[in-house]
Amino acid sequence: MFDPFQLALTNVSLPWHRLCPQLLHMSVFSQSFSPCGRFLAAGNNYGEIALFSLAAALSPDATTANQKPVLTFTAHEGPVFSLLSTDSVLLSAGNGEVSAWNWTELIKKNVKPLWTKRPNYKSSLEIPEINSMAINPRDDSLAIGAGDNNVHILDLEHGAFKATLQGHTDYVHCVCVREREAELLSGSEDGAVRMWDCRTGQSVHCIEVHKYESCARPQHGKWISCLTTDSDWMLCGGGPSLSMWHLRSLSPTSVFPLSGCQRQAAFHQDMILAVGDGAFVSHCLLGGEVKGQIPCTPPSLNTLKLNTKSSEHRVLTVGGGSSKIDVFTNLSYRAFSLSF
């Protein structure tokens, strides 16, 4: 059963080989829930992906063993900066390439990827990292925000890269899809949020957030690290303060007085949840007030995900500069932590 040759082939890391310092320096960069909503996949800076069973961890008779992963495997040679789930597949991005894993196979602990693709980067000197991915459900395409300053579009049906959106002058931190208008939004280190038309591949608008006095924070910089939209409104932040924009008029409506740099934000019912520098999840109202800040274990947070696909395991999970992932069953307090 524990044939080392077999294990070496399948790249499964044995828990007792993990040394303490490795856990200390671990950062969780990305998370994704399974399509059934019962599992959580998390990617860290060592290129590993861990699968946690939410059903087991949330059951009334859960033990500390249920808060450990059911499966951990090395997916990429570099940090896994982005994870995304479709109806049946988990997409992971690391070391400049995108790999696809079948969820049912992963649940059965079979870690063979379905495919691995690399966008055609012009420079061959260094491998640009993939910072963010987003799925456009309309034409089943994957938008990849990469470190070569471009957004690459991969057609998931045919498996071929169909377009490259050029326009940013520095690497792309985050991408998201504006479903109703069939547009793509990308935020980059150069401080610009660009809106791209999915059909023509042209940049329709370019908002330089740091040029707006109300949002700009020159002491932090002009980079945009967090971007999310719900078709009419957009949240963006990073160097400049987290601000909410009305997309039709391209004007900032509210600026949130959060001190650190925000790395991920999400719309949830009538609130905005944001994580970034600081060991807390900020709850804000759309008008610009900060309703509260809920403390968490990691000293700073990189990723925030809400399990909207499941009705019984409706949780919020956050991960960041620690090997622990906090789980919130009620948004007001941390219930427990999963650990790598």
Place this chain on the structure above:
Amino acid sequence: MGAVTDDEVIRKRLLIDGDGAGDDRRINLLLKSFTKWCHSPGSPEEGFTQYQRMLGTLAQCEFSMGKTLMVYDMNLREMENYEKIYSNIEQNITSAHDKIAECKKEIQRAKRIRKNRQEYDALAKIIQQHPDRHETLKQLEALDKELQHLSHIKENVDAKLELRKKQFHVLLTTIQELQQTLENDEKLDDDQSQESPAQNGE
């Protein structure tokens, strides 16, 4: 009373042993004293007192039986009462569940409404910052009028310029023609004066 076996009777008697000990003994004593009284040769007063005593014991037994029957009735009614309370509580639980579900839906609605209101407020804030539409329209109209006025003036000035140009042109051409005619006349005069001396010299 049909097919009640001895076993069951014995079991029941053992079960109500605690309470039945006094009554059971009393009934047995009564039976024994009755048989003794029937077979006793004693005096009629003794027999009478014995009879009175037996009646007393019988009354006691009847009394205790009456008490047990009443207790049994009471228990039955208590059971009914508890059943009622139980079903009542169950109903309350289900209605509370329903109310909770309703309230949850209400909360969702209220949250949506609040979100819409906040979005509206945010947009209204921005719109307020922009100037009023009427004022802008009025400004536009005024500018339009000025523009028209100025273009009107320009047209007039252009027309005048054209007219003056034409007039000058006419003047200059007339002057040129006059000059031509004068030169021609001079030449004719010269020719004529040259011809006549030649004629006179002959």
